[in-house]
Amino acid sequence: MQDIVIDTPTQKSVIHCGKGSFEQFAKGLDGKKLFVVTDSNVYRIYRDLIEKTFKNSPVHVIKAGEASKTYTTLIGILKHMLESGATRAYTVVALGGGVVGDIAGLAASLFMRGVKLIQIPTTLLSQVDSSVGGKTAVDLNNVKNAIGAFYQPGEVIVDPMFLETLPKREIRCGLGEIIKYGALDKEIYTTLCANSDRLFDMEFLESITAPCIQHKANVVAGDEKDLNGLRKTLNLGHTTGHAFELYYKRKSHGEFVLIGTYYELIIAQMQGVCGGEYADNLKMLIGKVIKMPVYDNAQKAALAAKFDKKNDEQSTVSMIVPAKEGRCAEIKMPLDEYVKTIGEIAEEIKEKK
Ligand SMILES: NC(=O)c1ccc[n+]([C@@H]2O[C@H](COP(=O)([O-])OP(=O)(O)OC[C@H]3O[C@@H](n4cnc5c(N)ncnc54)[C@H](O)[C@@H]3O)[C@@H](O)[C@H]2O)c1
Structure with a gap:
């Protein structure tokens, strides 16, 4: 204990x-x-x-x-x-x-x-x-x-x-947040990569829980009320995740976090913020937990990102995206460009299926 x-x-x-x-x-x-x-x-x-x-x-x-x-x-x-x-x-x-x-x-x-x-x-x-x-x-x-x-x-x-x-689906939801911590914390990332074949294993989950809590505890101690920008890093993948959650509804929060992280990782790659083996490994981890769903109307769903609490104004979408091992970055995009890009990523996923 x-x-x-x-x-x-x-x-x-x-x-x-x-x-x-x-x-x-x-x-x-x-x-x-x-x-x-x-x-x-x-x-x-x-x-x-x-x-x-x-x-x-x-x-x-x-x-x-x-x-x-x-x-x-x-x-x-x-x-x-x-x-x-x-x-x-x-x-x-x-x-x-x-x-x-x-x-x-x-x-x-x-x-x-x-x-x-x-x-x-x-x-x-x-x-x-x-x-x-x-x-x-x-x-x-x-x-x-x-x-x-x-x-x-x-x-x-x-x-x-x-x-x-707990049903397997709920384990998957928790893994959504755990992979999010992996994108924020180098040690958690390394542990996840080293154990990518046993992500659903109970012993592994027990061992990864305290490091995730410790990461969150450090962030919360430095920004309890979400005021100085530190705490919003915990929102990685959540801008698109929350927008899809509002529109598509049928999955759970943690699953949408994974889907949102995947989409925003691609945006980060397009913008040159993230790339190489690191981006591939994050995609691999996400792929071990969830199959990317094929979405129609992704552009309509993405519109809800204008309500995201991180935005300074509704016309600019703010996202916390993976950058390098243990580091994230904030990307701000005009709403119309964001919506178009999300639509393109959804089309690419559809074509690959
Ligand atoms: N406060 C925060 O910082 C924060 C962070 C992330 C998510 N959230 C919120 O958390 C909610 C999602 O939480 P969740 O994924 O735990 O969903 P949940 O509370 O709906 O639980 C998921 C399902 O698991 C069942 N369940 C719970 N414990 C169980 C157990 N031991 N065995 C079998 N079944 C069990 C529940 O009855 C439910 O059907 C969302 O509302 C989200 O907005 C809050």
Whole structure:
């Protein structure tokens, strides 16, 4: 087991990583006032564990899936907290994937102007990424994460035991974010290349989780509220990923991160920002995890990139792209040129199939 600490001006977060971290956490719960939020899948699979661990605490179960990330669900959690007699002395426990973590985190930030928060991520994506760093949110009018807050958890419990029940598709989603870290961090890149044939292997995933969290922890400690440009590097591949996510919907966040990274890598190559063996290796890693889908209407989908939070104005699209080993770069492109280029890349993928 390993502890990673993020010391930000608002809160010290301790991330307990490794097998046994949940058991260890469960031992220290006597007398604690907890309000647990989870989703319908996690509750179905882990009902016995939840009832045994949190025996005297209210448990709020939201419907699994991104469609639950709404203010209606958020208000449902807050109402349940009030009705069950929760006070400022309570701690919200978010037990689930990124959807549960984002929405329960926001509930914790709002209830009585803020109560303590513990994240227990149960998907690979939430373990390596979303449970760490304090971004919480719900979607609004089809805009992802439109309402949210920075709200650091006091503790994060990252136990790989939860990954044993995770469908392969969800592992793929987590690998999307892991490959993103590979494009940002030389050591993670080298490890991924050396283990490219065992990316789905549980032992490998356990071993790569802490380095990814450590990378994010370093970034968050240097730019907790996304103000000085450091934190936006974690958005690599996300401009196109989010635009496609809004339009095509049928895949999950992590899969769209991989697709977005692939498209933006090609843009980086076209602009001479990235190239050679490094670009080929990143493509190889992406190819080990996902087959590039053939998209019609890619230009229409790309238009949504005008809403990206990194843009200074809607007419210029900002992207964080891979550059060299351990280094990324920002590319800014006029919206019409970006849309045209995305259309061309989609056509090329179609022709190759
Ligand atoms: N806050 C951040 O910094 C941040 C970063 C990245 C992504 N996100 C957000 O995270 C969300 C995606 O997170 P996600 O990929 O974890 O999705 P998710 O929470 O929807 O979980 C994916 C699926 O796995 C199921 N599941 C969860 N744990 C399981 C387990 N142990 N065994 C079996 N099934 C399990 C869930 O019920 C769900 O069906 C998106 O809303 C995205 O915007 C937030």
